[in-house]
Amino acid sequence: MSATAVHSLWTMAGEVTSAAPGDRFTAPTIEYAQLAPVLIVIGAAVLGILVEAFVPRRARYTTQVFLTVVAIAAAFAAVVGLAADGYATKNAQIAAMGAVAVDGPALFLQGTILLVSMVSVFTFAERRLDPASHGNRVDSFAAQAGSVPGSDGEKAAVKAGFTTTEVFPLALFSVAGMLVFPAANDLLTLFIALEVFSLPLYLLCAVARRKRLMSQEAAVKYFLLGAFSSAFLLFGIALLYGYAGTVSYAGIGDVVDGSVQQIDPALAGTMGNDALLLIGAAMILMGLLFKVGAVPFHMWTPDVYQGAPTPVTGFMAAATKVAAFGALLRLLYVVLPGLTWDLRPVMWGVAIVTMLGGAIVAITQTDIKRLLAYSSIAHAGFILAGVIAASPEGISSVLFYLAVYSFVTVGAFAVVTLVRDAGGEATHLSKWAGLGRRSPLTAAVFAVFLLSFAGIPLTSGFSGKFAVFKAAADGGASGLVVVGVISSAIAAFFYIRVIVLMFFSEPKADGPTVAVPSPLTMTTIAVGVAVTLVLGLAPQYFLDLASQAGVFVR
């Protein structure tokens, strides 16, 4: 296209919009009821900031916990209400001028994210694990995140009994972003939601009470790599916008399929340009695969999971994965179905190296949090196998797996917070030796979680893995299933090794003690165990629910 033609197009467009200012502006219609879950959470987060500003320090903790729990419960009620009104099935629609989809997968994942966040917030609020300092009960978060570790300022803050109650509104902002992420129906909303849930997470990583240097280091690594990957995502968005002339999922999907009715002459030049499409799609996928922690974009996962405060790790491991896989599913099924065959080899490769890489590297780990981090990478690979299936069963099996996996993860990290010695949490595996003799209940609960991760029958992990692998095999990805089963076997080895270590080795004299938690953490762990057993023994109802929810609106 020549420069003059471009210029005339530009001025023409300018004339149309400037011809009658005021007349041509129509206010956007926003469906507030359908967006209620997100709005409730964001509203509560803003209120939480005001609480920080105006409520006296003594009362902040109680106020924040109350506000957060009520907001998440209300948002969950809103999600259930929307689902009951049929928005998950026949009434599925696109709200807010095409920005947000209200459909089955979105509501299912939003419900999962809210429930998981609820139990995570319970672990955030736990105050009985750390020994009381200066007569104040303290949680896992720094007295004052801005103070230098080991300085006089920090000692004064600890003595004064400060706590970082800002974590609750930060968590709420993050949850709000996660709610939008799987529902985003245009690329701009996708990017903004990604940033809204990532930025608070970067901060949450940095505010551990113990091992603060490690915590800050984790935050820097997560932040720099996260910003790097979101820049790639944004460049991908820019290229897809250049390709299709629009950022709405349906609009791009039409162009990719070649089913556009009338081609705008201004766009004819770029629409045929497959380089824009392929590079753009690859860069967006890169950004999303970074968030789910797939190999080769996984390098941040172990360090961040290890360094972040353990309640935050549990929240991040569970909820981020749900949100990011939701967005990945919608992108692949709504925007890029026309590219399924082009992307298949790449996605196959990523899934295979993720499954094998996560499982193999996990064997050499000596830290329980790093071990769980590599196990989460392997699980990302299993879920990717379901994503690649490219069938309705693929969607519903991924939804089911995400629900299963997230509750087990939060529960497992909640158990990690209980095993402590003088330096805080005792995360080195050697310290876990003989835990089963000293506190059989804790070790048994952790064993249940590990068996579920390993996918042993009668646990939820088995139902999830079975659903995902079955969908993948039916979708023509038998090779992936073979690799998946092999890496499950490798992964089972190190899960079982931890169980053996806990139950069949002598406890050490200077071993860690298991703290008795308040009902908050107990609830988190109990919910994890309940979900593991119920979805392991009677998964059918939830599988049906997931398959009813497994249709994207377009």
Added chain:
Amino acid sequence: MNPVNYLYLAALLFTIGASGVLIRRNAIVVFMCVELMLNACNLTLVAFSRMHGNLDGQIIAFFTMVVAAAEVVIGLAIIVSLFRSRHSASVDDASLMKL
């Protein structure tokens, strides 16, 4: 001038930014390189916006600027707190956790 040239410039800036993130060792400089990448994205969006004759790209560029500003706030907070506890902003020194 042909707007396609701006796309080449943007791709070049993006590549410089990405190489900077990978090569430079100071957290602040790494972060500045990320900002350069975001600005390259903005330039791409605006150039495409002009080529297509619709305004979506320019609107997205505004959103990107806001996001970049928010990222600066969070990023500097984290990097400064790291610097104050270690007296170094080098990403190589931050290596308590390895393997």
